[in-house]
Amino acid sequence: MANTRDIRIRIKGVKNTRQITRAMQMVATSKMKKAQDSAKSGRPYAMLLADIIGTIANEFVEVTQSYFAERPIKHRGILVIGTDKGLCGGLNSNLFREVVRIENSAKFISIGKRASQFLSKTRRDLLADFTVPDKPSFADVRKIVEFLLRNYDEGNIDTIEVVYTNFINTLRQEPESIRLFPLNDLTSMVEKLHSRFQSESQTNQKDNREILIENKDVVLSELASLYLKQEIFQLVLEAQASEHSARMVAMKSATDNAGTLIDDLTLQYNRARQAAITQEILEISAASFSN
């Protein structure tokens, strides 16, 4: 049996680990709440934007601008939203399983260090990697969107798709991929947005009155890029909510496991201690008998 000193040192170590995992759990909990709140506060904006685009979609069935028209796909452009840090359970590996399925001709852009590490390790064509801070602002996402749009305009990539972890609830996060560009199917896109936010479609209330659109070309292309920016921002928030809740759950089970380990070790320690005492008494009494 191990000696008592060794066991005592181990118990101390496990206790320290438990303290750390518990602190990480608390941090993840509060960050998760914040991420969920900011994801919610962006919704009216997303809705109104979808509404305006929906109006345009009703008006112009055929829009021929490059953002709206489909073109032959040589290279898919895929934005992978991973995390910067690990210790969040199977979150990243589930996400990467989704990525592995994508064919090799695709080009990748990554958010988060883990995602860029994975993509370079699997020798995928990584165009750029970005990181976003916790509680990102619109400005943090802007440079990513501008990079995507530039590559889309130059023909390096022919679609803009996002692979991210969808936040379903605290215990469930699922990897999902969404195609954002080209916007060739506006009506179904608007419907999807509405169903995601669980609200009724407002566009149906509108009659078929003619609508005047000033500076049509400018408005259309800017609306499209604003839509992309807004969507990616929303998805980043969504992914962060997933990350923090996954980390919270992972850290909670780590804390629990540390607890059971400490219990086991304490039992072992007490046994060892008792054994040593018994041993000592035996030795003393044996010595007194021999006298």
Place this chain on the structure above:
Amino acid sequence: MPLFLEIVTPDSITFSKEVKSVVIPTANGRIDILPKHIPIIDKVVPGYLKIEHEGEFDYISINTGFMEVYGDKVSILTDGAAKVSEEDEQAIDEAIQKAEKALQQAKDSNIEQSQLEQLEAAARFEMAKKIAKNKIR
């Protein structure tokens, strides 16, 4: 019949009330929206809104964005909006200086066009706040 005005920013719904009329700065100049306006979609440039409500005027400075008028509903989608009367003049002056300084630095260091435009929009937004502020007095 009154007009329903809604101003939405990425952070929140800044304004959501019935008004009598609203003047909106667009790329082609300021347009006055009254009830029964034809449906229109246009780009909004940094500037200020003049809102008439029960005989009083309210000013709200806004950043770039889009507006949609449909039926009696006016929706404005913008990067930022602030009630002018709630803004502190000194803070605005400081913001203008900061924005202009950032713009100058950006021009010197030769950054990308799109980023430059963003900075310009920010500077114009701050200027618009000041102009609107002076209007009230």
